[in-house]
Amino acid sequence: MSESLLAVHGDVARPLSLTYDDLAALSADAQVADISRLDAKRKGDAVKLDAVLKLAGVKPSARYLTLHSSTDDFHASIPLEVVRERGLLVYRLEGEPLPVKAGGPFRFFIPDFAACHTQEVDECANVKFVDLIELSQERGQDNRPSEEEEHAKLHERQQGERPA
Ligand SMILES: Nc1nc2c(c(=O)[nH]1)N[C@H]1C(S)=C(S)[C@@H](COP(=O)(O)O)O[C@H]1N2
Numbered sequence: 049m050s051e052s053l054l055a056v057h058g059d060v061a062r063p064l065s066l067t068y069d070d071l072a073a074l075s076a077d078a079q080v081a082d083i084s085r086l087d088a089k090r091k092g093d094a095v096k097l098d099a100v101l102k103l104a105g106v107k108p109s110a111r112y113l114t115l116h117s118s119t120d121d122f123h124a125s126i127p128l129e130v131v132r133e134r135g136l137l138v139y140r141l142e143g144e145p146l147p148v149k150a151g152g153p154f155r156f157f158i159p160d161f162a163a164c165h166t167q168e169v170d171e172c173a174n175v176k177f178v179d180l181i182e183l184s185q186e187r188g189q190d191n192r193p194s195e196e197e198e199h200a201k202l203h204e205r206q207q208g209e210r211p212a
Pocket residue numbers: 117120122151164171172173174175176177202203206210
C-alpha cells in the first residue's frame with residue numbers, strides 16, 4: 049500500500065487526488081502493461097494519461113498540461129494536444145508501487161520523445177515523482193534546463209541517482 053497522491057487540478061470539471069489503488073482499478077483499456085515493450089530501457093506498468101484526463105473531465109479551454117514534482121521542484125509544461133493521446137503515467141513495478149529510484153511513485157512517460165531540450169516534448173519532459181498534473185489555458189511552470197551546461201549537470205546528478 050502506498051499513501052502517495054497524484055493530484056489533477058486546474059481546468060477540469062472534477063479535480064482528482066489519485067492513489068496507486070485508484071490507478072490500478074482503472075479499466076483494462078486504460079492500462080498499458082509492461083512499458084519495456086515500448087522502450088527496452090524502461091520498466092513497469094502504466095495507465096494512459098487520456099484515461100486520467102477523462103476521469104477529471106478536462107475542460108475545452110485547457111491547452112497546456114503541466115507536470116509538477118514538489119520532491120525536487122522540477123516542472124514541465126507542454127501543449128496538451130501533443131501528449132493527450134500518447135502520454136502515460138507509470139505507477140507500478142512488479143506488482144508494487146513504482147519505486148522512487150525508478151521515478152516513482154508516479155512518473156510521466158512519453159514513448160516517442162525527442163532528444164533532450166530539442167522540442168516542447170522532449171525526454172526531459174518525462175517528469176519523475178509527479179504529484180500534480182495541472183491543466184491550464186496558458187503555459188504553466190517549466191524549469192527544464194535550457195542551457196546545455198545546466199542540462200549536462202542535471203543529467204550528471206541523475207546518473208548518480210539511478211539504480212546500478
Ligand atoms: N522530477 C524530475 N523529473 C525529471 C528530471 C528531474 O531532474 N527531476 N529530469 C528530466 C530529464 S532532464 C531527463 S532527460 C529525464 C531522464 O530520465 P531517466 O533518468 O529515467 O533517464 O528525466 C526527466 N525528469
